[in-house]
Amino acid sequence: MKNNENKLSDSFSRQNTTLKKRRRWSESLIQGSLFLAGFFSILTTAGIIFTLGKEALLFFQKPEVKLFEFLTGTAWQPHINQFGILPLATSTLLTTAVAMLIAIPLGLTVAVFLSEYASRKVRNFLKPILEVLAGIPTIVYGYFALTFITPLLREIFGKDVVNIYNTGSAGLVMGILILPLIASISEDALAAVPRSLREAGYGLGATKFEVVFKIVLPAALSGISAAIILGISRAIGETMIVAVAAGAGPNLTLNPFKGAETMTGHIVRISGGDLSYDSIDYDSIFALGLVLFLSTLLLNIISQWIVKRFREVYE
């Protein structure tokens, strides 16, 4: 103890004229490792781009595969060397479209109700429910689609019309899955519209409905469009619902009552078995993965850009 104090006073007397910052190696070491932790995310992205790109390149170099056929071919049948992405992409778009048909109107309505109409009590009750909906694993939604919605659709439209596996049921349930996402982001956007704008509307004698539709919604449009685009991106990448309910086997159809495999569904099905490395199936999931990654990335970037570019900033 005594010794320590001596040392302390020593160092004070030595430094009392120049209070210089001492270089501390431990501090630099810590800062360095924290930077590496932050940099790790860049490595992840690089890893995604590199592995997807590399294996996809191998896929396109195979003699059986041609890039042009990949983009325009209407059949995906690996066993006879046909690799046209259209059937897979069409069913991805079909399930996404059905999902958005449900999620956009319902999600926006719920958002408007929560932000403009509901009392604080109702909102405090409803918001956690929406959060619970958003936290349920997607495999559970898949189970719901297969065991509840599909039988329901078959009951309503007839068993001859609706297949056991169909994209409509998967899309519907995906809509329920994405509803809370759109609702909560849109609600944030609506809540950010300043109260003064609403007051101005009421001051002119507008009804509540008119204030909401003609003032608040347009003012929150950038946030709402961002929410919708994020929802689409989520729907494209959604896997388990379509893997369970949309059917196995690529099928070029726009009929939502027929089974058709989506890109994600196909990846899950063929990697379910023991996939041998460097087989054409193995490489093909990387090509499909690359398409998925690029399209969702593009949508996410667009959504961020919309928020930045079109946001109405109020003080």
Place this chain on the structure above:
Amino acid sequence: MIRTAKDTKSLFENNLALRTNQGKTWHVIFLLVTILAIVSLTLLIVNIVDSVFGYVVINTKVDPATLMVDGLALEDQTKAQLTEALRMNLSSGAFNKLNTEKDFGDRTRNEILALVEERILKYEVLESWSLADSLFRKNSVIDEYSKLVIENPRATLKFISWLTWDRLVRPQSSEIVTAGIRTAILGSLWTIIITILFAFPLGVGAAIYLEEYASDNWVNRVIQTNINNLAGVPSIVYGILGLAIFVRALEPLTSGSIFGLVDPTTANGRTILSAGLTLGLLVLPLIIINSQEAIRAVPQSLRHAGYGLGATKWQVTWSHVLPNAIPGILTGLILAVSRAIGETAPLVVVGASTAISFDPTSAFSKFTTLPIQIYQWTARPQPEWQHLAGAAILVLLVLLLGLNAVAIVLRNKLSRKY
């Protein structure tokens, strides 16, 4: 045309009723749609409960009476008697295989009883009904049963719960009556622990760097944007990444061969370790973003107080910032864990096993998890397996609900107000 004040007034008044009505109609529509959203959640839960309970017709392929020893029914026999029953009724090859998988001496009596039921008696479910059918259409249930019992004299009609304690503690099996989810639950726990060990320190470290250390230059902006974009990458893409990096490229590490710890049943990279690391990558952006928010919420004055006492940056971070941010960081961790526990798609791609009946013994074992199990059971063509899937879903949902409750309690208990 010049409008007089009176004209305008009447125009306004004529419109007023219309406009008010329009407003009211929409109010009702908004309310109804919101209720619809809530109803869909309720339906989801109801549908699961509906499938977990109900009547079943159970039949045994072999008459249990033929296995009685000294007038004792199977349930009352000793371990030795049960083992003997197995030896008598199975081919010697099958018996020896069971013995090498796990010595009969090491198995408990209940395990052997389960084996006897599974391999000799062969319980089968002839027909099953949902809870709603069992309650409201009991007559047709009994009708169908009386038809079935003509062909299968030993068939019995029982009202059962598909989720029982037995199901929780029994290993995976291909026989519906004995199949349990212990293997899957243990697999999920192992995977999650690895996910946390990997992603938590890395995620919090990255968050500290970005909030406390990073200056506003292009490198750090790129890192931040990149993290936000990673959070939007579909989970299946992480599965593909995991397959290429962890399962294939790092196979010596993930199969345990560089440590000399290869699990003889796996011997490739499709292990718990690969699964945990893949999920770790998946939840890393979530952990970083949540931790960043928690760290940002710590008031600046606390940091200044620390600096004022001459503390270094790390000392301030470690002793002032982190203790105050920890409730938020832990809440974020729990949310990330509940995301990881429910993930299915990336694990299918990484190579979850379809049938393992033995508990994982190390990070280098083959793996299956609860959602994978649910997926496999749901995807089976026979409808009775969906009851079992429903039971597993119920377990998963209770687990997630528990985790979320912990997160809420944690947030309320530990958070301080300034």
